[in-house]
Amino acid sequence: MEATLATNRNQTNSTFHTSQPFTNTLQSELTKFRSVKSSFWSLIVANGVTIVLSAIICEAVVNRWNKRSLSERILFDPTTRSLTGIVLAQLAIGVLGVLLISAEYSSGTIRATFAATPNRTKVLTAKAVVFAVITYITCLISVLIAFGVGQAIFTQVGVGASIGQPGVLRVILMSALYLTIGGLFALGLGTLVRHTAGGITAFVVMMLVLPGIVGALPSPWSSDIGRYLPNAAGLAMTSVIKQHAGGDMLGPLGGLAVFCGWAALALVVGGTRLVTRDA
Amino acid sequence: MIEVRNLSKSFGSTKAVDNMSFEVSPGTVTGFLGPNGAGKSTTMRVIMGLDHPDSGQALIFGKPYSKIANPLHQVGALLDARAFHGGRSAYNHLLFLAQANGIPARRVDEVLETVGLSSVAKKRAGTFSMGMGQRLGIAAALLGNPEILLFDEPINGLDPEGILWVRNLLKSLASEGRTVFVSSHLMSEMAQTADYVVVVGRGRLIDSAPISQFISKSAQRYVVVRSPAIDTLEGLLKQSGADVAQGPDNTLEVTNATCAQVGELAGANSIVLHELYFHEPTLESAYMELTQDDVEFHAKSSNDMTFPADKRN
Incomplete structure (x- = not known):
């Protein structure tokens, strides 16, 4: 059995690289991503929810259309409303983001990873890039499908949007981006917490529980603080019309900046901990 | 390196x-x-x-x-x-x-x-x-x-x-x-x-x-002798200047003497021997001696457990 061991030993050693190319780290992280079922299932759930839940909500809107007031009909945003499923899909993407790093800790794979790539920042960066690209592409496809399905449903009541209309393409691109940035935020939280259940809890608290708590604060604090919370900022990216009562929300670009800020903060704090702590 | x-x-x-x-x-x-x-x-x-x-x-x-x-x-x-x-x-x-x-x-x-x-x-x-x-x-x-x-x-x-x-x-x-x-x-x-x-x-x-050098540091090198007349033999060995310790089951552990010396002494005094061998230190015995004070979680009477186990070989 040992015969194969020493094959081309000198050859291997003579090809020492003086640096470790980032593309190798990317390739390695891509292999990790695609070789566990949790990645596949999380994406299936997230994209399925985006399409199916959005369609169900569109049907519900159509069924109750006659009960809407005229002003409600005028302010109705058929683009954003056809993509409502992304709010729930975000949870599946968040779980995936946490798992990408927490599963390495729970299984012990992280030590093999760092033995192969001692530059931990490089590992986290490659992980984030692979995850972001795959999430963005798959979510963009499901968002486009959900948009098409939704507009088809809305034709029953004579409303609808098309991609050519102002702001519509932006909302579609931003909706996929909302899911992607949320996933990166979860990856950062997972890196910080290093624990699957803890990371998912942190993500749910930040995205869903915290808005409820802040919303219970006396006005104007509730809206002054509330609009800067991660989920509110993220959803602000996805509106064609600033519809929510009195322009409470940030604008799309403001929302993008704030949501990116949250994700960057989590990744930087998590990444710092990754580098300084023992693996 | x-x-x-x-x-x-x-x-x-x-x-x-x-x-x-x-x-x-x-x-x-x-x-x-x-x-x-x-x-x-x-x-x-x-x-x-x-x-x-x-x-x-x-x-x-x-x-x-x-x-x-x-x-x-x-x-x-x-x-x-x-x-x-x-x-x-x-x-x-x-x-x-x-x-x-x-x-x-x-x-x-x-x-x-x-x-x-x-x-x-x-x-x-x-x-x-x-x-x-x-x-x-x-x-x-x-x-x-x-x-x-x-x-x-x-x-x-x-x-x-x-x-x-x-x-x-x-x-x-x-x-x-x-x-x-x-x-x-x-x-x-x-x-x-x-x-x-x-x-x-x-x-x-x-x-x-090196492992041989480490093992040679062990004090666990002695002659083991078993005899039905162990008390007589013990007295004779002590008279001849050997260090003798009582081992289990009618045995003595003799330092400062070779197997040949112990055997000849027994023969000269017509003492029947059932067993006579030189106990070589092993890596295990050397290790046990040297780490004895450094074991963090001692089981009670671990010493009684470990050394007799050596004697099986």
Whole structure:
């Protein structure tokens, strides 16, 4: 059995690289991503929810259309409303983001990873890039499908949007981006917490529980603080019309900046901990 | 070449590694011995750049691990037999490691063949037995054809055939001029495999020496004699100037005398002997003597348990 061991030993050693190319780290992280079922299932759930839940909500809107007031009909945003499923899909993407790093800790794979790539920042960066690209592409496809399905449903009541209309393409691109940035935020939280259940809890608290708590604060604090919370900022990216009562929300670009800020903060704090702590 | 210099590392108030220094040279199998909690795994993790030391350093070819580009080409390690994702196949586990260091994918097939896991390469590693997990860990260590290999308890969970395989593997790696550093708590196994030992206790270095030199430090060298007339013999031996201690089951342990001297004395006095042999110190007995004060978690009366066990051979 040992015969194969020493094959081309000198050859291997003579090809020492003086640096470790980032593309190798990317390739390695891509292999990790695609070789566990949790990645596949999380994406299936997230994209399925985006399409199916959005369609169900569109049907519900159509069924109750006659009960809407005229002003409600005028302010109705058929683009954003056809993509409502992304709010729930975000949870599946968040779980995936946490798992990408927490599963390495729970299984012990992280030590093999760092033995192969001692530059931990490089590992986290490659992980984030692979995850972001795959999430963005798959979510963009499901968002486009959900948009098409939704507009088809809305034709029953004579409303609808098309991609050519102002702001519509932006909302579609931003909706996929909302899911992607949320996933990166979860990856950062997972890196910080290093624990699957803890990371998912942190993500749910930040995205869903915290808005409820802040919303219970006396006005104007509730809206002054509330609009800067991660989920509110993220959803602000996805509106064609600033519809929510009195322009409470940030604008799309403001929302993008704030949501990116949250994700960057989590990744930087998590990444710092990754580098300084023992693996 | 691995150099550990004045390494210290604490976890809270526990000093896991306390000012430890030693070197591991190429071309030898160096055993890393010590009781549980002696700091062996921590030291190995610091060498691998996984844990940060409080002070001191661990160098590989003069560099800290973290400064080595594509380290799998230089260092391979089995630190934790189950350090893989249960849902990932053995092949993919090795593939992502190979890719990170620019190692061609065919090398993955080669090492799977070497460790005998080719037939289960595409199966989820979570279904593997402990022994198969060890083999996967060893495959990962061999992946980059490294000059330096670290193995933390590599034979845990292996069957006799697997143990023999690991023993031969370690020896053949060393004979090729590689540096092989292997921790174990199985003394008899280390006695057969290692050329050199680094012995630690409570985070401190106790000794670092060629294995024969280490064993020769043991005081456990004496003549064992068994006789139905043990009391008479004891008196005679003491008169002749030997140091005599009572052993179990009508035996005496005699120092300062050879087997020949004891036998001749008995013959001259017509004393029947049932047994007469020279007790050689073993790696285990030398280790027990030297680490006695350094075992963190003593079982009560562990001394009574361990030394009689030696006498079976």
